[in-house]
Amino acid sequence: MENGKNKELFKEKAEAIQTLVSSAATPEVIAAYTVDLTADQGGKTIALAGFDEETLAALLPDLKEKAKAKGIEVLEPPFRPHLENIHTGLTPALWGIAQTGTLVLRSADENLRIATMLAETHVCVLDPATIYPSTDELAPLLDAAIKENGAAYMAFITGPSRTADIERVLSIGVHGPEFLHILFKEEKADD
Amino acid sequence: MIKTPQNMKDYTDQIRATLKEKFLQTTLNNFATSYKASRAKAFSGMDLEALREEIACAKDAALPRLEELLEEFTRHAEADGVKVHFAKTAQEANAIIAAIAKENNVKTIVKSKSMTAEETFLNDHLEKQGLKVTETDLGEWIIQLRHEGPSHMVMPAIHLSRYQVGDLFTGVSGEEQDPENIDKLVKVARKQLRPRFIEADMGISGANFAMADSGAIGIVTNEGNARLTTTLPRVHVTLAGVDKLIPDIKTALTALKGLTRNATGQGITSYVTWIKGQPPCGASEKEVQTRHIVFLDNGRLALAKDPVFSEVLRCIRCGACANVCPIYRILGGHTYGHVYIGAIGLILTFFYHGRDNARAIVKNCLNCQSCKVVCPAKIDLPYLIKKVYREVMDEDGKRPLRNRLLARVMGNRKLFHTLLKNAWMAQAPIADGPKIRHLPTIFGRKHDFRTIPVLAKHPLRDQWSSFKPVVRNPKLKVALFAGCAQDFIYPQQAKDAVTLLASYGVDVDLPMDQTCCGLPLLMMAENETAKEVAEQNLKALDTDRYDYILTLCASCGSHIKENYPKLLQKENAVPEGVKKLEEKIIDFSSFMVNVLKVTADDFRVSGKKVAYHAPCHLCRGLDVVEEPRELMRVAGLDYVPAADEDVCCGFSGSYSVDFPEVSEQLLRRKVANMEATGADIVVTDCPGCVMQISGGMDKHASRMRVCHMAEILREMRKKE
Numbered sequence: 059m060e061n062g063k064n065k066e067l068f069k070e071k072a073e074a075i076q077t078l079v080s081s082a083a084t085p086e087v088i089a090a091y092t093v094d095l096t097a098d099q100g101g102k103t104i105a106l107a108g109f110d111e112e113t114l115a116a117l118l119p120d121l122k123e124k125a126k127a128k129g130i131e132v133l134e135p136p137f138r139p140h141l142e143n144i145h146t147g148l149t150p151a152l153w154g155i156a157q158t159g160t161l162v163l164r165s166a167d168e169n170l171r172i173a174t175m176l177a178e179t180h181v182c183v184l185d186p187a188t189i190y191p192s193t194d195e196l197a198p199l200l201d202a203a204i205k206e207n208g209a210a211y212m213a214f215i216t217g218p219s220r221t222a223d224i225e226r227v228l229s230i231g232v233h234g235p236e237f238l239h240i241l242f243k244e245e246k247a248d249d
Numbered sequence: 250m251i252k253t254p255q256n257m258k259d260y261t262d263q264i265r266a267t268l269k270e271k272f273l274q275t276t277l278n279n280f281a282t283s284y285k286a287s288r289a290k291a292f293s294g295m296d297l298e299a300l301r302e303e304i305a306c307a308k309d310a311a312l313p314r315l316e317e318l319l320e321e322f323t324r325h326a327e328a329d330g331v332k333v334h335f336a337k338t339a340q341e342a343n344a345i346i347a348a349i350a351k352e353n354n355v356k357t358i359v360k361s362k363s364m365t366a367e368e369t370f371l372n373d374h375l376e377k378q379g380l381k382v383t384e385t386d387l388g389e390w391i392i393q394l395r396h397e398g399p400s401h402m403v404m405p406a407i408h409l410s411r412y413q414v415g416d417l418f419t420g421v422s423g424e425e426q427d428p429e430n431i432d433k434l435v436k437v438a439r440k441q442l443r444p445r446f447i448e449a450d451m452g453i454s455g456a457n458f459a460m461a462d463s464g465a466i467g468i469v470t471n472e473g474n475a476r477l478t479t480t481l482p483r484v485h486v487t488l489a490g491v492d493k494l495i496p497d498i499k500t501a502l503t504a505l506k507g508l509t510r511n512a513t514g515q516g517i518t519s520y521v522t523w524i525k526g527q528p529p530c531g532a533s534e535k536e537v538q539t540r541h542i543v544f545l546d547n548g549r550l551a552l553a554k555d556p557v558f559s560e561v562l563r564c565i566r567c568g569a570c571a572n573v574c575p576i577y578r579i580l581g582g583h584t585y586g587h588v589y590i591g592a593i594g595l596i597l598t599f600f601y602h603g604r605d606n607a608r609a610i611v612k613n614c615l616n617c618q619s620c621k622v623v624c625p626a627k628i629d630l631p632y633l634i635k636k637v638y639r640e641v642m643d644e645d646g647k648r649p650l651r652n653r654l655l656a657r658v659m660g661n662r663k664l665f666h667t668l669l670k671n672a673w674m675a676q677a678p679i680a681d682g683p684k685i686r687h688l689p690t691i692f693g694r695k696h697d698f699r700t701i702p703v704l705a706k707h708p709l710r711d712q713w714s715s716f717k718p719v720v721r722n723p724k725l726k727v728a729l730f731a732g733c734a735q736d737f738i739y740p741q742q743a744k745d746a747v748t749l750l751a752s753y754g755v756d757v758d759l760p761m762d763q764t765c766c767g768l769p770l771l772m773m774a775e776n777e778t779a780k781e782v783a784e785q786n787l788k789a790l791d792t793d794r795y796d797y798i799l800t801l802c803a804s805c806g807s808h809i810k811e812n813y814p815k816l817l818q819k820e821n822a823v824p825e826g827v828k829k830l831e832e833k834i835i836d837f838s839s840f841m842v843n844v845l846k847v848t849a850d851d852f853r854v855s856g857k858k859v860a861y862h863a864p865c866h867l868c869r870g871l872d873v874v875e876e877p878r879e880l881m882r883v884a885g886l887d888y889v890p891a892a893d894e895d896v897c898c899g900f901s902g903s904y905s906v907d908f909p910e911v912s913e914q915l916l917r918r919k920v921a922n923m924e925a926t927g928a929d930i931v932v933t934d935c936p937g938c939v940m941q942i943s944g945g946m947d948k949h950a951s952r953m954r955v956c957h958m959a960e961i962l963r964e965m966r967k968k969e
């Protein structure tokens with residue numbers, strides 16, 4: 059119940075900042091959505107990073123097949139050689155923050171960072187069960203994630219890249235992705 | 250290269266030139282209006298005051314521990330392979346970064362925005378070493394191409410028009426650019442800067458937060474350039490002031506809530522990035538990024554220990570103190586600061602860039618309190634600006650003649666009051682009825698933008714014994730703090746108030762030993778004398794004998810309430826007598842509404858259309874906002890809200906003498922906004938504002954009458 063509220067608020071806040079949010083994404087839906095979107099935008103490549111083994115197994119073959127049918131290449135990591143050539147970045151988010159419509163990405167993996175920074179379009183999969191009301195509730199988790207052994211690179215992403223540096227006119231897509239699409243992962247019907 | 254005028258003559262020339270830049274004024278004016286609305290929206294539903302308090306407390310707790318936090322941070326960061334450096338001075342910081350570049354065989358550098366790097370003039374230094382440095386924040390890139398400094402901490406190129414940027418980008422890209430298409434201009438930056446990111450050997454970023462308990466940094470941006478800067482190059486250097494050190498992520502998240510909302514009216518920026526240790530990096534042979542963090546002192550550690558000034562280190566660089574400043578709104582950052590601009594810039598310039606650069610700009614403050622109430626870290630900016638002004642004078646070893654005279658005269662009430670009375674005789678030849686329409690030419694034409702009232706022939710104190718109404722069985726006993734303006738210029742305002750109050754059974758006294766509240770002294774940084782007169786008034790007002798101390802002058806009231814405790818504190822504690830005075834002092838509107846609880850039955854229904862000017866020291870100084878509006882409605886007046894009602898009218902005591910052109914601009918806008926309401930009367934609650942605005946109305950041949958709330962209320966009161 060509580061989580062339904064977070065999900066609703068998250069959606070509302072994200073949509074208020076030029077982000078498209080859709081629900082009930084199974085691996086199949088994710089694959090189809092990403093490929094169609096890329097094709098519509100005339101993109102030729104998809105860079106996928108950050109998914110766990112299980113999701114990957116369910117997602118990747120399907121994604122590759124759908125992509126191939128539309129003449130789109132699913133890039134193989136590492137993405138360094140493709141810096142100027144990534145159209146869509148497809149990644150999961152670790153958490154969401156409802157109050158501001160913010161995605162939190164565990165980004166120590168360089169490929170994930172490249173996929174989310176250099177792409178024209180970022181498609182991000184978020185499990186609604188991991189949405190927290192505000193940074194207050196998230197603080198202990200974030201703290202622990204940063205303090206994990208080794209390097210940490212945690213990214214809050216809220217809407218597409220933006221600037222208002224010329225005459226204070228809002229303009230989207232200055233250095234990072236111009237489009238941000240969020241897919242809520244299909245929720246397990248256990249209640 | 251940034252050139253800031255170092256004396257008043259050069260500064261006045263710069264101000265005159267700036268006032269001719271019409272685009273600048275229009276754009277800053279629009280910004281001021283839209284900022285106000287977006288900030289209010291961003292904070293709606295939040296307890297803003299509690300948040301400000303929380304941020305201020307958290308920063309205050311960290312400041313005395315900076316060295317400790319630095320040590321803790323260093324321990325954690327170095328355990329994760331990050332090298333931490335400490336730079337005593339700006340030169341040292343630049344040298345350290347140049348050495349890191351050399352050691353790592355760096356040729357090209359990309360930078361994301363860092364005010365600290367602006368402070369040290371890092372780019373100049375690195376370029377002199379033959380390094381190629383590219384700013385990647387759009388605004389920073391624009392000003393780098395133009396060889397300018399930032400004109401705003403958050404929007405460095407706010408002073409430029411699309412046409413200027415269009416021309417610049419046509420040059421850079423070699424293709425004709427359409428200035429009307431801002432989206433396309435932005436894409437020019439994207440296209441031009443991508444290769445710079447990809448080829449760069451080193452990235453330099455700032456940091457908004459450095460968290461001691463993890464050795465991680467936090468960076469807050471919108472464009473995404475900081476993410477690229479910290480990811481693509483094989484070396485990443487962070488330059489941050491030691492004041493960015495905080496204990497933990499919780500403190501960072503608290504400050505973040507205030508920072509983004511206050512800076513740009515965003516709930517959060519597009520990107521907030523937290524980095525710890527050495528992330529993987531495919532461009533590096535070692536497969537992890539080489540990371541260095543340089544903490545800059547440049548006087549901060551000493552500042553953190555200063556009992557008065559340490560507060561400035563609470564600053565989280567949101568830029569809001571410029572956004573709301575009526576002077577910034579007219580002059581922009583290049584004329585209102587050095588590297589750091591706006592209210593905080595006037596202060597930091599002195600500490601980070603020396604007194605020569607601070608000397609002229611630090612005088613340019615109206616004490617209007619707008620910055621103080623907007624600051625998310627609750628820094629008392631106007632007070633500290635005056636303190637810096639004093640430091641500059643002391644270090645220069647010369648207080649201007651005007652200061653010395655003022656201090657001498659005001660320190661002695663009898664002398665001061667005798668001089669004021671004699672002044673009435675002196676001005677008689679230039680007076681034209683109750684106004685001085687043209688000043689003698691020795692004052693120069695630039696002061697002639699308003700008429701000035703003549704001093705009253707008989708000050709209030711001389712009329713008092715014969716005027717004072719008799720109140721039998723008084724409900725309340727009140728002492729009037731008249732202030733110089735009502736005592737010597739507008740005694741009628743005070744008399745109207747006293748007559749009105751008598752009709753409510755309030756007995757008013759005028760304690761004769763009171764003198765100037767001392768605000769003009771503080772404005773000229775004459776703290777010692779300001780303290781002396783505060784002591785005199787404290788004694789004269791004898792709080793035990795009265796239920797309230799009433800003042801009709803918002804400036805006196807807010808000065809007594811806000812600054813007396815600071816001036817009169819002993820061993821860091823506020824004496825009981827001062828606390829009592831602070832509790833009992835009240836402004837006229839609050840007294841009428843909250844104490845006497847006047848009702849519509851007491852007044853005639855006139856339906857007179859009135860506009861209202863909210864004095865700085867009432868709406869911000871004393872935080873009285875609703876009462877005057879309520880009072881006008883209760884009194885049967887048809888109150889028509891005006892644009893920028895709470896923006897300073899430009900009077901502010903000696904300010905209008907030092908900066909007549911700026912004062913004139915403010916007044917011109919005030920008059921226009923008041924006239925646009927179509928009302929017949931301007932009501933306000935401060936004699937200083939009455940003086941300034943009616944002086945402006947006269948010059949603009951306006952038909953609007955300007956009066957104090959007490960005057961109009963007395964007129965509206967039903968006869969018994």
Ligand code: SF4
Binds near residue numbers: 570620621630
């Ligand atoms: S007190 Fe007013 S004039 Fe002075 S810096 Fe603050 S906002 Fe500007």
Ligand code: SF4
Binds near residue numbers: 624630
């Ligand atoms: S002084 Fe306050 S308002 Fe000004 S930039 Fe710093 S935090 Fe913001």
